[in-house]
Ligand SMILES: Cc1ncc(C[n+]2csc(CCOP(=O)(O)OP(=O)(O)O)c2C)c(N)n1
């Protein structure tokens with residue numbers, strides 16, 4: 001093939017739309033077996049965990065429903081990088097809600113399908129952690145309370161990435177964001193311990209809650225498939241590292257997600273009707289510093305004098321390991 005002139009769309013990234021390339025050069029492999037619901041041509045940054053997580057989650061949901069799926073999408077990176085007007089990378093019926101009302105929009109779609117007797121068509125709502133744990137939280141809690149027949153997927157990259165990496169309530173303590181700078185006696189995010197919405201979802205007693213991570217896509221697919229086999233409100237929160245916001249090398253997305261699980265900061269578990277039914281044991285335990293040190297958002301914690309702050313983060317990991325029973329027996 002002759003050389004093509006490539007146009008770069010996003011300042012500061014090497015992103016290029018796959019659709020500009022000859023088919024033979026495209027990085028996303030299309031197979032007849034997958035729906036490719038989130039298709040080539042979107043504009044996520046290189047190494048984006050959210051794009052990877054969404055692609056596998058929605059493809060799994062499509063398989064589980066015989067391709068009868070509608071998705072509502074909160075404003076955020078996933079919405080912005082997939083639907084630059086007038087284009088769309090989605091190959092499913094997809095509706096953009098406001099930043100804060102994806103659960104309500106999905107609930108409305110599910111109610112309309114029920115009224116029309118189309119109960120074989122299933123509904124998913126999806127959004128980032130800001131849209132989910134902050135502005136959309138009231139709508140989401142209402143959806144859980146009514147047990148509406150929707151699977152909500154939160155792609156958790158631990159900040160408001162789309163608007164320039166501002167802190168969300170899911171941002172972990174100590175992390176640098178554009179609004180929690182690494183200065184002063186308590187550098188980085190000094191607020192709270194990072195809201196962990198899966199346990200709040202569990203408190204609603206909904207049929208299914210799970211956490212997942214993009215380092216284990218089979219586990220992610222399994223949990224989405226299981227959720228789509230159930231009715232009522234279901235919630236899955238996926239850890240999706242963001243190279244841009246985390247200050248991570250673009251080839252270390254999967255590694256970061258794996259280290260988060262191995263150090264105990266991201267427990268992988270499932271819960272049904274408010275009770276934990278399954279928690280993934282940690283096979284190779286590591287200190288939190290192994291996870292923190294590969295991310296520039298924690299660089300200030302790797303300096304002398306920050307030991308107390310690091311100890312605080314280690315205590316959160318240790319507490320997760322105790323609370324969710326993540327220790328391998330005999331380890
Ligand atoms: C009511 C309202 N407030 C603010 C915005 C601006 N806004 C759009 S996306 C976004 C951040 C999205 O963050 P998050 O939900 O964490 O998703 P991410 O981009 O990180 O995937 C903000 C603040 C908006 N669209 N609507």
Ligand code: SF4
Pocket residue numbers: 043044045046047048049050051077081157161162241242243244245
């Ligand atoms: S800013 Fe982060 S979440 Fe958004 S497209 Fe880039 S890597 Fe993905």
